[in-house]
Amino acid sequence: MAAEGRAQGEAAESVAAELRELGLAVEVHPTDGAPVVFAERRVPGAPTVLFYNHYDVQPADPLEAWTADPFTLDERDGKLFGRGATDDKGQLASRVVALEWLKRRHGGELPVGVVFVVEGEEEVGSPNMAPYVTAMRDRLRADACVWEFGGVDAHDRPHLVSGLKGIATVDLSVRTADYDQHSGLGPVVQNAVWLMAAAVASLRDAEGRVLIDGFYDRVRPATEREAHYVAVAPREDDVVARQIGVERFLAGATGSEWQRRLQLEPVVNVNGLHGGYGGPGMKTVLPASATAKLDFRLVPDQDPEEVVGLLRAHLDRHGFGAVETRLAERPEHPSRVDPDHPWVRHAAAALEEAYGTPAIVTISSGGSGPLSPFVDELGVPVIMIGVGYAEGRAHAPDENVRWSDVERGTYATVRTIERWAGLTPDG
């Protein structure tokens, strides 16, 4: 997994072998971090489809919360369980199967040009992807791009996502004394855990509104078309609430307001906070240090580096000057594709055909990724479709994918590519 930098070489080699099997010319490119698996097969006269995926996964902890070993694929109840089942090994496997399927449907040869970029640092913010795309600009030429994730919503309706939030991840740390003290000193010695808790608490209110001065200044208002797609997005909150065990969402959001928040609202998350004693029983200690991890999910035209600067100013202004901030990884800029782009519409039509129900256009995922270099540097339209579903537990224990989604999602990818290439099935 990328956070711990383990098994990167093995995972890259395994992906390279799969892509070679498909008949692509594969190169494994070193970067400053994990290697990128690059694969290519151009087809003269046909358009080229670029696939962006990643072979890294999130850490599997807490291990005890998994029903079975996270690193052994476990099939039960029509699902496949394992770390990466949906994010992103399952999606990548679906792309490979879709291309094998296309070969069978079109005389044993790929009917379109294909380029793969499979990186190994997506889960830690793709710090080397922007420079990679710049350096590889000419070899990444393509007519459309299929992004690393996608799938159906809580009502099993296919979604077509055309934007991602930006992200900035920040490590916080504070030290208030050389070593932990007896908590009897509490009336005179500052408590590092209290100070960190207060700093983190100060960043937002109870409904998720960010309280950092200037945070919302650069948020670009939604266009009329964007607002339209958000307004007509079907309700998902009710099903999600049951699936994840939440009684009330932030600000009581439901329906299209829930969609608006998820797609268009930036947010700050605390990914973890740790300090002092956490074992069994009690320990009357006054902790001298504490750490926390944050991620900011940003929307156009917020600038990640600027937001981190605003965070620093906020902490200094509110009495948290002792809390140190460190950018954890290279940030990613938010980016969106025009949801009315013709290639996006082709994909939507393919989804409707595969699923028998209209595709739902999602202006932006709540998640992030290195979309900006592809959209803003290569200028390629990017769509996000795939085999995921609402209970896929990406980043959590018992991550999984359903066989039924694998089948339909893979077929939808086949049909999307055929529509892009102007091909008819079995032709």
Place this chain on the structure above:
Amino acid sequence: MAAEGRAQGEAAESVAAELRELGLAVEVHPTDGAPVVFAERRVPGAPTVLFYNHYDVQPADPLEAWTADPFTLDERDGKLFGRGATDDKGQLASRVVALEWLKRRHGGELPVGVVFVVEGEEEVGSPNMAPYVTAMRDRLRADACVWEFGGVDAHDRPHLVSGLKGIATVDLSVRTADYDQHSGLGPVVQNAVWLMAAAVASLRDAEGRVLIDGFYDRVRPATEREAHYVAVAPREDDVVARQIGVERFLAGATGSEWQRRLQLEPVVNVNGLHGGYGGPGMKTVLPASATAKLDFRLVPDQDPEEVVGLLRAHLDRHGFGAVETRLAERPEHPSRVDPDHPWVRHAAAALEEAYGTPAIVTISSGGSGPLSPFVDELGVPVIMIGVGYAEGRAHAPDENVRWSDVERGTYATVRTIERWAGLTPDG
């Protein structure tokens, strides 16, 4: 250690053997928790001194912060290092040596009656001590009591402590979803770590003032004599600041205001807060649960149970109803002995003799213990003297005691007992 319930039987047996060696009749009394070592030898016509000590220690974590193994006594630089070196194995050993010393000075026999109560749950709030004292009331009759700790301050002046704060320890926990979520859901799903951080932050301000309604209502104003002893207490903050690496104390307190806060101000401490990812790198997770541990240090006439009720009301009133509270251990009530009690004055005179400098009367330690049953139920005057010092690192890594303090502190105990018994040295 008491928090983890380990090695209690062995520790009790080891203490029992030491006390038998001294010629006392030893009994190991079971309780609902760890056993109490009771030892007794009455001397007809002589006063009886009661010793209260404990054989349990704090957990040793973080282990990596220790210079050497915490459970192997390590002697270096004129100090003895190890978990319990000062709290409380070193103090207990000093009491035993003082009694051996008294025997040598008085014809091979103990010149006073002696009773020991050595418990095994002091570090988890002595949940079984109050009922034990009640049940053993008749057998614990004594004229004065030497408490489990004491020593010199940051300027090496002997202190004589005559009061303790009360304590209530509370476990907090919160769950906001069935399992951790991808942090892209941040704009709609509450973050358990943020919620816990905000709850903990809301309990006090940046200078340690408790913000729970009604918290200070029962705080009894200091008497004129108590205020006097606090006002004349010599400055310690400057040396403590250097020793523990603190630049500024809460509210900028120095001098007698620092002493007043430490001795007379109640406080809430967060002993630890944990939730979400804390490993290497980053993990963009939205944590579904978090835990924290609190201790309240209370002064007369605050009532621990009432304070826990005020905490619950505070959380409910401020939007933290989802944060569950659980009393970790039976609370201890605050208690003080009259600093002008004749037996306290005898002890002060003995300290001055042993150290060559006047004893400093401390109205209350910042710490806690089961003092109330002894003072308020047995009605025995209790003093706190011993072999500790300001850099003893009680409850922290590299806990230690200095040989020089062991020698002088033990001698001071010998002289205190001789003065109480109206004996002259070598008589």
